[in-house]
Amino acid sequence: MISRDEGLYYRQTLFDKARRIVVKVGSAVLTNENGLDQHVIEHLAHDLSFLQDTGREVILVSSGAVAAGRRKMATESRTPVSMREKQALAAIGQSCLMQTYEEAFARHGKTIAQILLTHSDLAKRDRYLNVRNTLLTLFRWHVLPIINENDTVSVKELRFGDNDMLGAYICNLIEADMFICLTDVIGLYTGDPSRDPQARPLYTVPEVNEEIEQMVGNVTSSLGTGGMRSKIKAAKLVASGGGSSFIGPGKQNDILRRLFSGELIGTFFLPDKERIKSRKRWIASVLKPHGRLLLDDGACRALLDKGKSLLPSGIVSVEGEFGVGEAVYCTDSRGTPIAVGLINYGSIETRKIMGRHSRHIEEILGYRDSEEVMHRDNIVVLHR
Numbered sequence: 001m002i003s004r005d006e007g008l009y010y011r012q013t014l015f016d017k018a019r020r021i022v023v024k025v026g027s028a029v030l031t032n033e034n035g036l037d038q039h040v041i042e043h044l045a046h047d048l049s050f051l052q053d054t055g056r057e058v059i060l061v062s063s064g065a066v067a068a069g070r071r072k073m074a075t076e077s078r079t080p081v082s083m084r085e086k087q088a089l090a091a092i093g094q095s096c097l098m099q100t101y102e103e104a105f106a107r108h109g110k111t112i113a114q115i116l117l118t119h120s121d122l123a124k125r126d127r128y129l130n131v132r133n134t135l136l137t138l139f140r141w142h143v144l145p146i147i148n149e150n151d152t153v154s155v156k157e158l159r160f161g162d163n164d165m166l167g168a169y170i171c172n173l174i175e176a177d178m179f180i181c182l183t184d185v186i187g188l189y190t191g192d193p194s195r196d197p198q199a200r201p202l203y204t205v206p207e208v209n210e211e212i213e214q215m216v217g218n219v220t221s222s223l224g225t226g227g228m229r230s231k232i233k234a235a236k237l238v239a240s241g242g243g244s245s246f247i248g249p250g251k252q253n254d255i256l257r258r259l260f261s262g263e264l265i266g267t268f269f270l271p272d273k274e275r276i277k278s279r280k281r282w283i284a285s286v287l288k289p290h291g292r293l294l295l296d297d298g299a300c301r302a303l304l305d306k307g308k309s310l311l312p313s314g315i316v317s318v319e320g321e322f323g324v325g326e327a328v329y330c331t332d333s334r335g336t337p338i339a340v341g342l343i344n345y346g347s348i349e350t351r352k353i354m355g356r357h358s359r360h361i362e363e364i365l366g367y368r369d370s371e372e373v374m375h376r377d378n379i380v381v382l383h384r
C-alpha cells in the first residue's frame, strides 16, 4: 500500500512527464439519446488539440461506431442484435463517427487520420511494425490518429474483445507513457456502483492484484462492451509495459485539461516497477498461444530461475497443434502455465524430439534448425 500523499505525488509527476498518450473513449460517453453527442465530441477535440499543442503525441482510440449505427438505423440501444448486424451497424456508424471528428478537429486546425485494426494486424510481426511506423509518421506530421477495431472483418475468435484492450495494445506498441480511459463512471469503485450503494471511488491503484480484480462485476453500460473488468485488464497490461493508466469520467467538460493541470479526478494506476522489453511484451500480450508443452521440474527451474532457453530434453508432453514460430504455453507438471514463448519446431516435430537430447534432433528429424525448442529471447515468464 502507499499513502494518499504518495499516490498524489506519483500521479502529478507522471501526468507532468507524460509525452506520449493514448486516450480511449467509450460508446456510452460518445452518444446520447439523439445519436453521437456533439457536445462531448467538441470538448474532446478541444482537449486533445490542447494536449497536442503542448508538444505531446496523442492517439485517440474511439468506440462508438456500433452505437452511432444503431441510432442511425433507429435500433434501440438495448435491442439485441446478431454479430452480423453489429458488423453492419459498425460499418454505418464508423463513417458518421469520423465525419463528426473531422468537423470537430477542423475547427481547431487539426488533421486526423483513421486507422481500423483487427487482432491479426498486431499479431503478425510485419503488420505490427507497419502499424507502428504509420503511427510514428503521423506523430511526425502532427496528425492525430483515431483508431477503432475493424469490426466488419473481425471474426469472433480473433477480436480484441473491446477497445479497452485495443488501447492497451496500442500503448505497448508505441511505448506510450500513459493510457487514459474515459467512460461513463467517475472511476474505479470498490464495487459496481450501479449495484452497490456502499461502493466508494479509489484514487490510486498501485497494482492490479486479485483484490482489485474482485471489485469489478461483469456489468457494462447499455452501450458498452467490456465493462470495468476489461479496463482493469488493460491497465494491468499497460503497467507491465511501464506505463500508467487513468480511468475517469468522459462526459465532464475539459476533463483532460483539468487532469493535466492537477485536478484530483478519477482513478490512477501506477506503472509496474519492472518494464518488460517491447518484443517480449508483444509475445506475452498480443499473441494467442496455440498449444502447451508440459515441462519437467528441471526445465521449469531453468526457465523460471535461470532465464534459460528450453531444450527438447525438458519436455514431457505436447498438447495441441502449432506451427514453427507460433506462441505456445510452457506449463509445470500440474499443468499451470509458467511461461509463453515462440517455438522453433512445429507440434509434429516437437512430439518427435521431446525428452531427447538436442544432439539427436538431426538424426530424428533429418535436419536441425536450432538446438533449443524455444530461445530465451523469445520466452516470457508469466508472473504468478
Ligand SMILES: Nc1ncnc2c1ncn2[C@@H]1O[C@H](COP(=O)(O)OP(=O)(O)O)[C@@H](O)[C@H]1O
Residues within 6 Å of the ligand: 025, 026, 027, 028, 029, 182, 183, 184, 185, 187, 188, 189, 190, 191, 192, 193, 194, 215, 216, 217, 218, 219, 220, 221, 222, 223, 224, 225, 226, 227, 228, 229
Ligand atoms: N468496480 C466498478 N467501478 C466502476 N464501474 C464498474 C465497476 N464494476 C462494474 N462497473 C461498470 O462498468 C461500466 C463501464 O464500462 P462500459 O460500459 O464498458 O463503458 P465504456 O463504454 O466506456 O467502455 C460502468 O457503467 C459500471 O456499471
Ligand SMILES: N[C@@H](CCC(=O)OP(=O)(O)O)C(=O)O
Residues within 6 Å of the ligand: 025, 026, 027, 028, 062, 063, 064, 065, 066, 067, 090, 148, 149, 151, 161, 162, 163, 164, 223, 224, 225, 226, 227
Ligand atoms: N468497435 C466498437 C466498440 C467496442 C467497444 O469496446 O466499446 P466500448 O466498451 O464502448 O469501448 C464500436 O466502435 O462500436
